[in-house]
Amino acid sequence: MKRLPPLDALHVFSVVARTRNMSRAAETLFVTQSAVSRQVRQLEEHLGTALFVRQARGIELTVAGQRLLPAVEQAFDGIRRAVDALAERPTDLKFKLPPTLALRWFLPRLPDFQARHPEIEVRMSTASFSQIHFEREDFDAAIVAGTQEPADCHTELLFNEELTPACAPALAARLRTPADLAGEALIHLSPDHADWRAWLALAGVSHPALASGPSFELSDMAANVAGQGLGVAIADPLLIADDLRHGRLVTPFPDLLIKTDYRYWFACPRARRHEPAIEALRGWLRAEIEASLAECLGKS
Incomplete structure (x- = not known):
């Protein structure tokens, strides 16, 4: 195999070929x-062929020079792009979620992702979380929650909502059976109290004050109030997984869950679903959600 010519000589050749003039090069x-x-001259001697021919209007490439030039330019362009990539800052990934x-x-889990992928910097937003329009919004990926699958984009189902009562440990100590909820205030996630109605029906009990009790738009607010011992919220165990792990909240009837x-x-x-940063986030999310579900619901 013939030894490759020096890079300096190839670089000079590409500049002369581009300018068609020794002085400008x-x-x-x-x-x-x-x-x-x-x-x-040294490059031509190394290759054993002329690369340029002098003419009245300047320097022109020979047939050999014309064959060599595209490969040289492609090689230097690849080196240039590789060097630029090494100098780039971490990839910004704009991510929207509920x-x-x-x-x-x-x-709480984001530091783990950043430690695994220091080349990706996640920029998070919770604005208008119930829908996503990538053609109008400056986001790279999203988690969308609702009853309708997002349209006009690539989607993958992460998990279905399941609800069960959750409360502070001291309050949970008073709840031996679902019927014991009758003496406690219920914290609602919807004005029509549909979630509690469905769960009470599943448990086969009623509540004398179902129509009363505070309602919150966000599960986070309901969980905070429940954690203060002010009533029993109904919550998705995955969303309160850390509260359950650290004992801030308890699910007194973990086997009674309603699927919504x-x-x-x-x-x-769709066109970006195979980008490395998006694939890394998606794969990490699926693994973390699976682990959380296994921990808080005993699912495998």
């Missing part, structure tokens, strides 16, 4: 014209 390279001529999921589940039609999807633009 020397100015571009900040060397003398004789140095340029010497590099070209507030409760962000505050109670994602943020509310779901959480990972979403990203």
